[in-house]
Amino acid sequence: MTKRLWDITELYFDPKRQHHYETLFTIGSGYLGTRGAFEESYPGDTPATLIHGIYNHIPGALVPELVNAPNWLPINVTVDGTPFQVILNVDKADFMTPPNGLALGYSRSLHMDTGLLQREVLFRAASGNIVRLTFSRFASLHDQHVMAQRLTVTAVDGSPAITISAGIDTHVTNAGARHWSADRQIKASGSRCAVQVTTEPSGYTVGMAAALISDYPTHGITEGLRASMTISFTLQQEESRIIDKLTAIYTSRDVINPLETAEAKLEEAAVIGYQMLFDAHCHEWEKYWTTADIRIDGDEEIQRAVRFTTYHILIPTPRYDERASVGAKTLSGLGYKGHVFWDTELFLVPPLILSQPHLARNLLMYRYHNLHGARNKAKANGYQGAMFPWESTDTGEETTPQWSDPQPDGTRIRIWTGDSEQHISTDITYAILKYWRWTNDREFLLKHGAEIVLDTAAFWGSRVEYNAEQNRYEVSQQIGPDEYHENIDNSVFVNRMAQWHLQTALDLLEWLRANAPADADRLTTALDLTPKRLTHWRDVIAKMYIPFDREQGIHIQFPGFFEMEYIPVPKYHPRTRSVQEIIGHARTIQSQVIKQADVVMMMALLGEDLSVPAGLDVRQVMINNWNTYFPRTDHGSSLSPAMHAWVAARLHLNDEAYEMLHHAAHIDLQDNKGNVRDGIHAAACGGVWQAIIFGFCGLHIDANGELALDPHLPAHWREVNFNVYYRGEQRTFSVKNSV
């Protein structure tokens, strides 16, 4: 594999795509993420640094949001007095000495192998002198409190006078919302500057300290809300200078004195220096890729795209923090306000279980530490056990907004997901079980995982409704993955997954009794798992209503689904919008158009454990289900295509599987949905990894507890190679195409 498939390169800067590339070129360390905005800024840019756990809820806002931290990127350069900017065009008459300068060349690459973002610009100042500016930046994976930047300035033509002003800017908002209190420390002296800011009202403090490292006298100044350090020098023609900027960061989540700690860390980093920081950083990246990289031979487009999606799984995931999790847009944009959804457990966690199990554990621990929020939610809604919030932040409380932002006509739309998308608790349980089966991490299961599994089972035990007339259990008012259909009764996805959840809980308890009786006793007592309650669970499992059409041999998404208007989705080919947009919201919800197929998601999760009525062949039902639901699904959710790719691959539907995989892998790169400016589609990234490993390669744990493959690669793929962890050991797989 050559280096060229490790880079994403922007050959020309197009201001219209500025926000798209800011998102794509986000760097991160598992501690924070920083969008790929320019050091010198550009009109309309949206720089953002998002730090795990730093949420704030300002008065008047519906919900809390992850706070945009002070901007540590600024490096402003002037060349003979002309401020450097990526100016692309000038009047012909001004061509040789454009008054605001001119970029004569531009290239920017994200090196995914090392998480390094690099930009080279050839810039001619108004004076006519030409410089080359090379900017590099990385957020250290070796020391997550350190970020490093390097600027190399080369005098290409002439002897330009250069000034460089670099610093930290606390004048930042979340698209206008101000989270930082007016009480700030902003200081600068010599080659150092530092800031400390505090969210209001949540009271998180962030301290940042930066150093400008050069051979020149450096002047620290503060101006308004910005601290900076300035140097000036003149270059001889062809002379080159390297200027490094290092930034250290701590928050009150890490230490009691973030500013002082950041300052101390900065001095430590300054002694180590850019190059050694980078070497240590690369070493960590190498370890990441050893097990995260899927090497695909025979499809360079997918190869590069899969590295991109994997990169965006790795950079937001906390390495040393069990109390933060990854939001639906990672740390790469303000979309969904940094809230954590099921995207984490069902899309991001599985790739991490196999490739970086310690990171998967961190994410699962976030849920453990927030069990109180889930218990509060259950209690507030009149249920028992733990009912996790649909959207979660630092508090573990439900933080789904109840209302949308105002529509063009001024009205707001009621958002029901926080009320009704209750499958989140089962999604978390599913991830815990997957983690347990793949890692054999007994300590986690006994101390943390089992409690979540059992207490969320207790929620379902209290949540289900007994229909005496039918002698069956039902669940009303739910939203499944297909969010076009809200507050429906007896979602097959919800009912079947709740049934699976209860059975899993019973099995687990039995296993605990046999293998860890003390923990079984402790949990039985603490969670009040009385024999009566367990008997009830067994009754629910036996009598859960699973909507099924025997005649067609298919699962029914929910009773009444097929009575609605049938609109075959493929007829809208080629479309760049969802069918919901095309036909309108009102008609969509009264139709069989599906955002993401519940039944397909269920097949992805359960495979042949779907449970079908006696006498039916499960594979045939799966095919029937696919044939029924695929043509009804518009993939209005970015979560959808990868799951469909996975299931199609399992069903040997090679064309559909590849089409869906290609779609999923390019959601961010091609900005298919036009909203990448708001952040990476994390679930799509995680879904792609799963589609390839679990779907195309068919990696699974077999009946004997051994890893096994069942590959169905696209016809033009030659080979897929990857390493995964299984029960603490690294295992290597090479899947050759048998087609």
Place this chain on the structure above:
Amino acid sequence: MTKRLWDITELYFDPKRQHHYETLFTIGSGYLGTRGAFEESYPGDTPATLIHGIYNHIPGALVPELVNAPNWLPINVTVDGTPFQVILNVDKADFMTPPNGLALGYSRSLHMDTGLLQREVLFRAASGNIVRLTFSRFASLHDQHVMAQRLTVTAVDGSPAITISAGIDTHVTNAGARHWSADRQIKASGSRCAVQVTTEPSGYTVGMAAALISDYPTHGITEGLRASMTISFTLQQEESRIIDKLTAIYTSRDVINPLETAEAKLEEAAVIGYQMLFDAHCHEWEKYWTTADIRIDGDEEIQRAVRFTTYHILIPTPRYDERASVGAKTLSGLGYKGHVFWDTELFLVPPLILSQPHLARNLLMYRYHNLHGARNKAKANGYQGAMFPWESTDTGEETTPQWSDPQPDGTRIRIWTGDSEQHISTDITYAILKYWRWTNDREFLLKHGAEIVLDTAAFWGSRVEYNAEQNRYEVSQQIGPDEYHENIDNSVFVNRMAQWHLQTALDLLEWLRANAPADADRLTTALDLTPKRLTHWRDVIAKMYIPFDREQGIHIQFPGFFEMEYIPVPKYHPRTRSVQEIIGHARTIQSQVIKQADVVMMMALLGEDLSVPAGLDVRQVMINNWNTYFPRTDHGSSLSPAMHAWVAARLHLNDEAYEMLHHAAHIDLQDNKGNVRDGIHAAACGGVWQAIIFGFCGLHIDANGELALDPHLPAHWREVNFNVYYRGEQRTFSVKNSV
């Protein structure tokens, strides 16, 4: 190899890139080329159909140009009265019923395997009804007088009333210049329409006839300068209708009655029908690709790009016409006005010699038929023999403009290439010799080729200047491939190639005397090849001044070159402009910055026949030359990178070779130079093919007259497979990477 590497797809329509894609998506048949403008037009579009040989020189213009023919593309559709257009955005308030309609989806692909351009648009009319429109078009490779279009309209939502108006538009100009006389025939009746137009003053007539083929009553009408045929119908929901439009075309270069012949051909095509026309067309394309396709395993980006460049070699090359040749911008744009340069013989002809030798022959015959123009030019300049024009059109006369278009300050710049770029005659001879060596086409050589070789040698015999003081022959006032340096004396490229040319002529004459004495006698008499003249040639060969620096072991581009300002080109990395643009024209011409290295071109053409002074190792001189000239070359010419790739591959400079190949292969696809709107860079296309086959694969005729390989593939390439013709037989090569 999968189909996906045969397509170039535009996923989103970006009006800013409209002209770029019009050029990329040109279709052609070797008879005409038609840019990829939309059937229904789009604001600012630049549709053009260019037919070989139809030049016109209007009063006031500096030179003749290839004339933009009547537009045969128009198909205008209205849906419930809303004119179909690719409208991408509407106000939010209008979203459901936009007054001008809205494109809900768009996709356009050029299928390079079959030369089919296809576009699908999902369109919602103001009425709310939605249709899918699928447009296909091809210029028949089986019958070059026929073009076919197919429109499939599908009622996706609602029962829309459709009107389709299709026709031929004679209201066309060359960017404002009017070439068609006011005297036109424009007629329409029922499902047929036709036009006949005549260039003024050149007097070429073009006749075009079109049929609209559907099940509906069709009304022919003429409106102004356009003839069209209209149908109306209403579709039921989900109903689909196929409407075909066929167009036939003849010119007065083909027949005496173009309009009538076109009408007759149209009826013939209408009987055959779209599908059978397409099948026959595909069959011809299959034959083309058998020998034109280079199959690269291990580099999908280059694979697709090379198919693209090869496609654009194939579509403009005349199949049945010896009196037209391919211009520098092919038939894909108005750039260089359709004039024929050395690009044809040194860049396009070699790939055709190996892959479609009959097409190479057509292009060489164009020069034979225009020998009179070359003789006129020689005579007018006081020389003997044949001196081919730098820019050639239908007349064979010199048609290089002497002056540029007006500059911003109103002045014009003198263009010297028509006066001084005299190597064109040798370039043609080089192509003839290559054709002869690879095809063994004795008939061509004896009847046509030899006469060109010998008479252009006669030109050089009269052109060289004897310097008595130095006892050597010199050539003054030349321009080599490096056009930054004009009117220089003793260009090493010109002098060495003229020397090679004279030697080649002598060798050929000797061979003719031995193998075809009657032809030798005929040519000796006709061209006045007296013993005295031949003795003079020998003297010139022996005493030609080849500027060489013995100390450095390098060829000197021209004496004085190294006394000019030295500007290392790599220092301007990364640049998206030529160094000439960056530092200005005045400074460039006084510097060592090279547009395209003469010495590298010479190494491409002559390889180890470079001729170096006794005692020097030719390989070492080649390396020295490369090291000298490569860092001075800014590739301001699109011809440059491929030639550098070729030579670098021969010198085993793998990184430079690949970098140059990648650059060359993407000049059009990525629009590196920002001028693809004016047409395809034909020479770059032909250069890419040569760089791979002659450079990377090292295919050559060895000392025994056998084909041999000397491969140096980029490290990440696995294998290259191709078929070529050698002396009438098809030969298959598989080059595996030995790295």
